[in-house]
Amino acid sequence: MNGVKTVLLLAAMTALFMGLGYTLGGAAGAFIALIAAAGMNLITFWNADRIVLRMHDAREVDSRNAPQLVGIVQQLSSRAGLPMPRVYLIDSPHPNAFATGRNPEHGAVAATTGLLGLLDKEEVAAVLAHELGHIRNHDTLVMTMTATIAGAIAMLANFGFFFRGGDSRSNPLAMIAAMLLAPFAAMIVQLAISRTREYAADRAGAEICRNPRALASALAKLHAGAARIPSPVALRNPAAAALYIVPSGRGDSLFSTHPDTANRIAALEAIAADMGLASRPRASVPPSRSRRRSALDPLGRGR
DSSP states (O other): OHHHHHHHHHHHHHHHHHHHHHHHHHHHHHHHHHHHHHHHHHHHHHHHHHHHHHHTTOEEEOTTTSHHHHHHHHHHHHHHTOOOOEEEEEOOSSOOEEEEOSSGGGOEEEEEHHHHHHSOHHHHHHHHHHHHHHHHTTHHHHHHHHHHHHHHHHHHHHHHTTOOOSOTTSOHHHHHHHHHHHHHHHHHHHHHHHHHHHHHHHHHHHHHHSOHHHHHHHHHHHHHHHHHSOOHHHHHOGGGGGGSSSOSSSOOOTTOSSOOHHHHHHHHHHHHHHTTOOOOOOOOOOOOOOOOOOSBOTTOOBO
C-alpha cells in the first residue's frame, strides 16, 4: 500500500506542475511543464547522489580512515541483503544522517560528525540501519524526485508573478490563486510522501539492526540535537530536510517533513514488543543538552 500511495502522490505532484503550466501558458504551457518534469526526473535519476553529497560537502571514507564506521555499515548491509553502499562523513556539528542513490547498487549513506559525537555505538548502528532501510525500500530516488518537482513548482509559481502567458482572457485572480496554491499543495504532497516513507524506514531499520529501542533512543537524542543546531544546508535549501532522519532546526509541526518523533518512538516500542524484547523505560524526546562524545568518534576509532 505504501508503494501504491507513493506512486499516486508522485502522479499528483506531476499533475500540479502541469496544471500550473497550463494556467500560465495554456495547453503549450502544460506540455512544456510535462517535458520539463520528465527532464528533471531524468537528471535526478542519474545525478541525485552527486548533487546531494556535493551540497553537504561530504567526503567518502573507507576502512582505512574510518574502519569502525565502515565496518558497521558493512555488517548491516550484509544482514539486510544489500550491496555495500558508499559511506560518507560530513564535517558539521548538526547531528543528522541521510541516504541517497538511484537504487541499492548505487546507494550511499552519510552521517555528520555531530551525530557521531552525540550517539553511542548501538545508536549509530540503528541510525545507519534506518538509512539502509531507505535504500532497500528505494526511497532515496522517490524522495529526491519529489523534492525536485516541488522545487520546480515553487520556481514556476515565482516566475508566474513576473511573466504572464497563455490566453489573454485568463482570469488574473484565478492565475494568482493558482500561483499561490500550487506550491502549497506540492508541499503537502511532499510531506505525505516523506512521512509515509519514514515510518517504513523505521520498521526496516529495526529489523536490520534487531534493536528498535536503540533507534528510538537515537531519534530522541537527534530530535533535541537537530533543534538546537540547525543544518546550514537545510536553511539554504529547505527541500533537503526531507532527506534527513529527523527534522532540521525545528520541532515537529503540521508542515514538518517528518512524522512526530514521539509517535515514531511509540511505533518502535510496539515493534520491540512484537519482537519479544524485554521492556525497559521508554525513550522520550528530551530537552536540548550538551553534546557528549560517542563510543564511535568521527574517524571510526572506538574508545
